Amino acid sequence: MEVLGTRRQVDGPDAPGARSERTAAHEEDLRVNRRLTIPAEELQWRFSTSGGPGGQHANRTRTRVDLRFDVASSRHLGPRQKARLLERLGPVARVVVSSQRSQQRNRALARERLAQRLALALREHAPRRPTVPPAAAAERRLDAKRRQAAKKRARRPPALDGAPTG
Numbered sequence: 001m002e003v004l005g006t007r008r009q010v011d012g013p014d015a016p017g018a019r020s021e022r023t024a025a026h027e028e029d030l031r032v033n034r035r036l037t038i039p040a041e042e043l044q045w046r047f048s049t050s051g052g053p054g055g056q057h058a059n060r061t062r063t064r065v066d067l068r069f070d071v072a073s074s075r076h077l078g079p080r081q082k083a084r085l086l087e088r089l090g091p092v093a094r095v096v097v098s099s100q101r102s103q104q105r106n107r108a109l110a111r112e113r114l115a116q117r118l119a120l121a122l123r124e125h126a127p128r129r130p131t132v133p134p135a136a137a138a139e140r141r142l143d144a145k146r147r148q149a150a151k152k153r154a155r156r157p158p159a160l161d162g163a164p165t166g
Contacts, residue, residue: 050064063102069092070092071086
């Protein structure tokens, strides 16, 4: 019975005392790209039971991971980064993972997906410059149209009285 009590303390959100390897994985800073690393204290982790089939394992273990990053109140984002993230993701960036049976694997997936999502939102796209087709390409297109028209004209039946058909 004592073993179960100790395990519950480690699994709980405010586990007093010792850290375990299972909780150490999510307490590292999140590296988004070369310029941005989000400190661990700005990440909010929530764990719950996964839905769907799985019997007692799915009903008792908290393997579903909900990882949130509060963009609006972050102190480690620059003004341009914050504005871009607020525009593209809103005030809170959130990732939910429950695809694996292990909470540790779901944590790792959640970290990867959040980093990818933030990196994609921060990416600056080059503005599109309208292009003009080269003159040679336009001439080739017109030549092809003339050849096609000549081919169609050649397929017409001959006129009976010499008058052009229209």
